[in-house]
Amino acid sequence: MFTELNSILNATPDSFTQGEFILVSDRQSDASFLIHHFLSFYLRARCKVCFLGLVQSFSHYSAISQRLGVSLTQAREKGQLIFLEGLKESLSILIPQETTTGSQAMDFLRDPTVGLQRLYEFVRSSVSSDGGGEEGVEEWGPPVLLVDDVSVLLSLGVSAGAVLDFSHYCRATVCSQLQGNIVMLVRCHGEEAEDDGSDEGSEWLLKGLTHQCSLTLHVQGLPTGYCRDIHGQVEVCWRRRRGDGQHTQKKLFQYKVHDKGASFFAPGTSSAVL
């Protein structure tokens, strides 16, 4: 977890806002480093984490989390982490075999028009507690759902509407019912105005998810161009709902990703410049 980001978001593993839907988005850059931050953050906060790793293998996340000080294999063994390895599960569906093993969470690959119901059921069964029947089962904190990333579902043929339905169902279960948190990564490309208004598109998905969420972190490249020392800028936007209506607060930071973390600083105060 990145300590500077914790102070920006005013969150520590011991105290963080519950019931939050955090949307991480990027445009022509890579915001996956924030997913690693949230993964290690919530594991350290002793939450029960359900991670939908749709684009990379388990060992990729495990290797990076190791550098951030958290062991994913241990967390999985203890039952704190439930990891859906999308790539591995998809092979048995994409290349039809006689015996179908594994969870049916990736069933949408068979016919994407059906929607993400099975995936939602997988999430629901993962985050709801087992009912305390076993002895010696550790009690974990509120459940957290992490999705990396949601845009690949669009590439695999799922409509943006189905993805929005899925996120709405997850939000109802995880955030409202169980007072847990959700973090989703959405990736866009191209300029914002380029979308020609077609129904399915990452722009529409981004707008829909932005409306549903309570905190967005939008990662972009620098507007002045490519720079080796500053990897881009992050715009943090709080969309807290208060009694007197929407209260939106925005902050802009520049960031640089290193081997073991990322540093965030106010624009223009990079160590390369000062």
Place this chain on the structure above:
Amino acid sequence: MAAPVSSVGKPSAERPPFSSTSFQKKTRSKLISIPGTRPSVQNGQLLVSTGVTSLDYLLGGGLAVGTVLLIEEDRFDSYSRMILKYFLAEGVVCRHELFVASAQDNPDDILQELPAPILDDVAIHKPVEQPRLSCEPQDNLDAMKIAWRYQNLPKVQSALASSSRFGHYYDVSKTMEPEIRQAAKCHRFYLPEHPTQSSTTHSRMIESYSALLKSLQEVIHREGFDLSTPMSMSRNILRVGLHSLGSALWNDDLSCHDDPMHSHALTTFLYGLRALLRSSLSVAVVTVPSHLIQDQALMGNITRLCDNAIALESFKGSERETNPLYKDYHGLLHVRQVPHLNCLASQLPDHKDLAFKLKRKQFSIEVCCQRLRAYSNKEQHYLNM
């Protein structure tokens, strides 16, 4: 997983010439070295060479095992095809296995066009010749004049089984000799030879991609490239070359229509390909005719489902061919994406304006500072790659 080095082991660069004692150091872990690979200095990833040393540098030292390199084809598919051939030729020289798939040309034709390696230190495995009897007519040139007592001993190539160098140079004016090429095991997938199955596919992929994915998985399982199979003494890398995916010859209409019917066929296939590669010791190079695909968002999706991505833009046939600014280059090269696997930070190249030139013995990629050429026509900035 893109194979981390800890499970495979570093290639042993130095080997003791002979063991002087019978004492063998017991190693706790079975380190298996695969020829033609080396660990990355950044994150310990196992890397193979693409066959083009300047491209290896751009990609952070080489292609990580378990990843896909996407090459956006130039307009006439000349230079992208050349890089694909370099990739396969490097596989032959490193004694890797090859899997070539194409819908347009027979894979055998592609394999026959592989460039010849420049053979300073590449060992060629010649079959051991029979010892000649002294009464047989001998080649006068081979007759030894001084050490004639050793004339009749069998000739043995005592060179290494494969070159210990990482990345070789090729002479594009010659094709690889058949005996070198046939030493490497090649698996082929030629689409016209696979009749379309009448059964409906189980996903958004079209039949041609399904058949290709299935064939690739069969090869991986059969030849033991799967990471889940128990480690045997010798492991090898499978180099997969997929030519011109997304073109109409693969029965895909991505490059034909603005609003294609099979808009998710190629992306679903690439997802399945990533799944296969992450769980095996293989590396893939895929070429896509991106200049025919109108939808930029779709190209963005395709790029993101591959790990490395470069785009070639050749000057041939365009007005830049006669432009004196570009007279030293054959085209521009854009690095679209460089992955960061098993680590947080990626190694983007320092410069974004890159141009390539196909010389006889080298495919060179240089920084192209043409925009700064307002002042002098003669100065050029070469980055020694």
